[in-house]
Amino acid sequence: MAIDLALTDPAIAASSAVMLDASKPLRRIPLGPELERPPSFYERFDDSAVFYDVFRDHTGSHVYLIGPMALNLTPLIDSLVITGHPSGVEARPRIHHGVQAEILRVTLPEDDTRLSFDFGDQQVGVAIQPNRSDALDGDRVIFTINKDNDLAWIADWARFYVVEHGATAAVVYDNGSVSYSLDDLRNTLAAVAGLEKFLVILWPYRFGSMDDVFEGHKFGGNWGMFAQPPKFTQFFRKYAMSARSILNVDVDELVFSPFRKSVFKAVERSPFGLLRFNRVWVLNAREEDGPPRHRQFFIRKKGVAARDRGKKWALAPGRALFASWRAQPWTHQVKGWLNLSGSSDMFYGYHFIGISRSWYWDRTENVPFDARLHVRDELMIDTFADVFGPEKSK
Template sequence: MSSTQITPLSFCVMPSRFAVRDAPFGIEGWDAAAKNAFDDNTLFHDVFQSADPGVVYAVGPPLKRTLRTFIKNAQLQIDGMPATMREISQSKRACLIEISADTPHAHTLTIRHPQLSVNIAISPSALPRYAGLNTMFTLSRNNTLDWVRDWARYHVDTQGVEGIVLYDNASDHYGADALCDVLSGIGGLKTFDVVPAPFQYGPAGMSRELTSARYLQFALLEITRLRFLQQAAGVLNMDIDEMAHGPAGQTVFEAAQNSDAGFLTLPGSWRYPQPGAPLLHESHILRRADMEEPMYPKWCLVPDGPHCGKSWRTHGIKGLPDQPQEGFGFFHCRMVSESWHYDRSEYTDLALEPDPLAMDVLAAALNPV
């Protein structure tokens, strides 16, 4: 293992008097849990050095009214030098600001405003550590350590993953050091970062009003792209309950790198555990006997390829149509989940049957002879 670490985000949370970020459609009708989960006072999730001297990125939730007025009326400095800013956001669910000053190094961002002044440490870029590697990233909260271990080991062994960025969203079952211990034990993994992300994820639910108010994931996509993985050879987006697969002898990275678009869409399908088996990835070898349920895809990308500079999304790349290839996809393991979003166990009335591909891909890969 060449490099392993817990890597903090350099964030800025506004005092309560500035906590006035509006939800896109308002919060009328929200229950107490949804209101508590809404992030109304984070200004930036991370402030970090770009690949260019004197240029810093600040990434956070959308500014909205009062916070937008605050930042536009503030004076900005980098290490005491006057700084200019421009908003370059590509998403309504995240704010990306480029801040520039005439200085070869960047250590502290100062925001001066008549109502508040704050100094924010500028995080270093991690781009060189992941340059040229096949990488993977995800956001996790309280997923069991066995699940994290098997997810990482499977993708290192079958897809050639060499680096992982794992965001931990305020897990209270264990600390970030436990995740480091798990990833440190994965043979073949060259580097990783466990990044604590102590923010509200956003309200749970499926309505447009609620999903539009979930900001953290979109901000982390920008942070991953610009601070960690823009110079990687390949980037795979897979959650802990998702396992990428392809034809024997081919990896998702090779498929993306050999494509004209430098991009691979991975269609997904649910897999269900054998009754009575431990709730691990390898137990998820059953499929629906009647039909596959439609599911949003995931993806693999060559980040410095034809679509360099485009924002990443959970299920694709901004402005890029799906690019599937025969035989590539991912298994979505139904009960590898804390059921934070909804009760995943509500499938017992489905007719299920063994899936030979899942048996070969999951059970065989996780239990090599």
């Protein structure tokens, strides 16, 4: 049975969020606030979180404040003066307005356990969470954000990485699942054979929404994402600095190697500790009836039409000497980390259209197999047979 890290340290998943006072008018507002949008957009829009977490870095010398993109709150972020307690030391943080995230680092005495600052007409005081990297010391870690994905998918996802790549730990940020409890999720991970440890982190912040109205942003309609982008930096700096290697993969993403190599071993041997590789879309085409499972999907488009360049990555945190303090792992790349080796052709991140819940576009339509356009991927068939058993992957 895998060990639940929260059983040995009940506070390990705690975070120190900074939220705008609900009784006061100050709020984050969307780009193009004058535009008319459906109520569902505002239900997902995070108008109140300033920082999702405040915590020590792994050296103990600095404190990180990690939050969603500030938008109209940017001038208040830029003018912050932070006071550490009990020292009373005042300091201005270094500020990086990252990709859909705010990354702040301030130097405060190691004995300080709280900090405070003024934010508009609000006075903020918050605990400084300790760094938790020791809990994953030496581990090969998969991590993801989840909401209502089938528990069977999560079990298969973890088992795949344990058997095929040698993962030893899994960290799942749960973004408010309602179809099962956190205990159900923990029990699922605990039962994955070969997994040594896991951690479930409640991440209740608003995820954000596709915006079909505002078109003036470099990310187009994807600009309004909140809960996911800051999570990468929070995980990297708070939990992963002592890990042997880490891999960000959603539950609908499995990494395959034409050479049957471990992605963890590969990034650990890479010159810069960063491995980038392309993504392949797996079609929603299967012959079985009933609830879908990863191993039932092995049909993709032919040739280069299947590939989506430069979309996945793995890191060896011990090589963070190649990264600035503001390095930002993000959904499809790592910003601020020296890497001269380009994308690897040893791995591909297979993205399963048919394994999904709560997505923004319809991924449920079954695609009929067309031999002119599609191929049954023999690498997937063989790998699934080794991971899940031959009788289940035909």
